[in-house]
Amino acid sequence: MIDKTVKSAEDAVADIQDGxxxxxxxxxxxxxxxxxxxxxxxxxxxxxxxxxxNAGVDDFGIGLFLKQGMVKKMISSYVGENEEFERQLxxxxxxxxxxxxxxxxxxxxxxxxxxxxxxxxxxxxxEVAEGKEIREFNGKLYLLEHALHADFALVKxxxxxxxxxxxxxxxxxxxxxxxxxxxxxxxxxxEELVPVGxxxxxxxxxxxxxxxxxxxxxxxxxxxxxxxxxx
Amino acid sequence: MLTKEQIAKxxxxxxxxxxxxxxxxxxxxxxxxxxxxxxxxxxxxxxxLLGVGPFPKETEVDPDLINAGKQTIxxxxxxxxxxxxxxxxxxxxxxxxxxxxxxxxxxxKGDIANWKIPGKMVKGMGGAMDLVASAKNIIVAMQHCSKxxxxxxxxxxxxxxxxxxxxxxxxxxxxxxxxxxxxxxxxKERAPQVSVAEIKSKTAGKLIVLGEVPEMQFN
Numbered sequence: 001m002i003d004k005t006v007k008s009a010e011d012a013v014a015d016i017q018d019g020x021x022x023x024x025x026x027x028x029x030x031x032x033x034x035x036x037x038x039x040x041x042x043x044x045x046x047x048x049x050x051x052x053x054n055a056g057v058d059d060f061g062i063g064l065f066l067k068q069g070m071v072k073k074m075i076s077s078y079v080g081e082n083e084e085f086e087r088q089l090x091x092x093x094x095x096x097x098x099x100x101x102x103x104x105x106x107x108x109x110x111x112x113x114x115x116x117x118x119x120x121x122x123x124x125x126x127e128v129a130e131g132k133e134i135r136e137f138n139g140k141l142y143l144l145e146h147a148l149h150a151d152f153a154l155v156k157x158x159x160x161x162x163x164x165x166x167x168x169x170x171x172x173x174x175x176x177x178x179x180x181x182x183x184x185x186x187x188x189x190x191e192e193l194v195p196v197g198x199x200x201x202x203x204x205x206x207x208x209x210x211x212x213x214x215x216x217x218x219x220x221x222x223x224x225x226x227x228x229x230x231x
Numbered sequence: 232m233l234t235k236e237q238i239a240k241x242x243x244x245x246x247x248x249x250x251x252x253x254x255x256x257x258x259x260x261x262x263x264x265x266x267x268x269x270x271x272x273x274x275x276x277x278x279x280l281l282g283v284g285p286f287p288k289e290t291e292v293d294p295d296l297i298n299a300g301k302q303t304i305x306x307x308x309x310x311x312x313x314x315x316x317x318x319x320x321x322x323x324x325x326x327x328x329x330x331x332x333x334x335x336x337x338x339x340k341g342d343i344a345n346w347k348i349p350g351k352m353v354k355g356m357g358g359a360m361d362l363v364a365s366a367k368n369i370i371v372a373m374q375h376c377s378k379x380x381x382x383x384x385x386x387x388x389x390x391x392x393x394x395x396x397x398x399x400x401x402x403x404x405x406x407x408x409x410x411x412x413x414x415x416x417x418x419k420e421r422a423p424q425v426s427v428a429e430i431k432s433k434t435a436g437k438l439i440v441l442g443e444v445p446e447m448q449f450n
Binding site for chain 1: 289313365
């Protein structure tokens with residue numbers, strides 16, 4: 001059986017070079033590939049284009065890349081929780097492309113699914129529509145949006161087997177499944193790596209066909225942005 | 232004038248049994264606290280959850296369970312988890328019945344601006360553009376005027392738009408208003424002790440007053 005296991009995060013990201021496009025799973029800090037982020041920080045690569053719904057916070061997640069000046073461009077839907085991000089953007093050190101969240105999700109999905117472009121109503125009549133083809137279907141206007149691809153996709157799952165089959169937990173799933181399919185090389189890090197046969201095939205969220213490398217992360221901090229509790 | 236909680240309470244009266252509802256950040260989130268107990272509704276969070284439960288107890292906090300505002304939450308017995316593409320498929324597909332969100336400006340044609348102020352740091356539109364482009368019913372919760380006293384109900388929006396001709400109803404601290412099919416804010420209800428004249432003076436867009444305008448009723 002195909003074994004996609006690599007020993008460590010460092011091995012998994014060894015061939016990621018300056019200037020590549022990375023997709024990174026997660027919503028806020030939930031479901032982000034923490035161990036791949038730590039391994040990439042040690043590599044000191046630059047000029048990355050990153051497709052990620054958010055940009056982390058100042059001292060965690062993609063915020064750590066920004067601090068080291070590793071990012072050339074962010075493609076995101078919401079980037080509001082990061083002061084270093086704001087500084088770099090205002091100084092012109094960073095490019096940002098803001099995309100409606102559903103359009104971002106569908107562009108990534110399309111990229112992995114062999115759909116070059118699609119029509120969506122999100123953004124009609126707004127600055128998002130500037131320069132895009134608009135077409136009317138059944139009396140309603142839609143924008144043409146194109147698929148997104150990446151050189152590498154970095155995804156994080158709860159459990160995975162050595163064949164790359166993945167199961168996510170809770171709302172940490174978010175953008176991870178679509179990104180897994182849209183990466184030319186997809187690296188999955190999991191909290192628990194198990195032998196094939198251990199996961200129920202009926203319960204797999206992302207089939208191993210989309211995964212090229214898999215490893216078990218050393219540790220997960222899983223930082224919480226807004227700890228809200230009831231009494 | 233209504234408090235934020237009272238605006239939320241008034242909007243909760245719009246909720247119908249069996250609805251799937253997306254609540255935005257701010258006043259809309261408070262609406263969940265006032266939905267009558269006899270109504271069965273399901274709250275959608277666009278990061279991938281149907282059936283948003285209350286905030287967890289300290290011992291139940293799970294970093295893998297958050298809402299779209301990144302707050303820790305819980306699930307309910309009828310909850311379902313899905314990915315972001317599926318989440319917006321159900322939004323664009325018209326399966327979410329009601330979207331309640333905040334706004335900086337609404338025009339008399341039902342255009343909404345709520346994501347960007349030129350000259351200020353732009354955080355992004357998140358899922359707002361997808362939501363307003365597709366929900367069957369969109370209710371805006373906001374203050375009638377900005378902090379410096381400018382009307383937020385305008386002939387046309389001055390800020391960059393989030394969506395066009397999409398808002399159906401607006402609940403402010405002063406009034407409940409509906410967008411007329413040919414444009415204009417139809418004044419449906421007044422906040423207690425607020426006069427039609429006051430609402431008229433604070434509405435920059437076309438205000439349509441049809442007969443006697445009742446006061447809002449709270450139980």
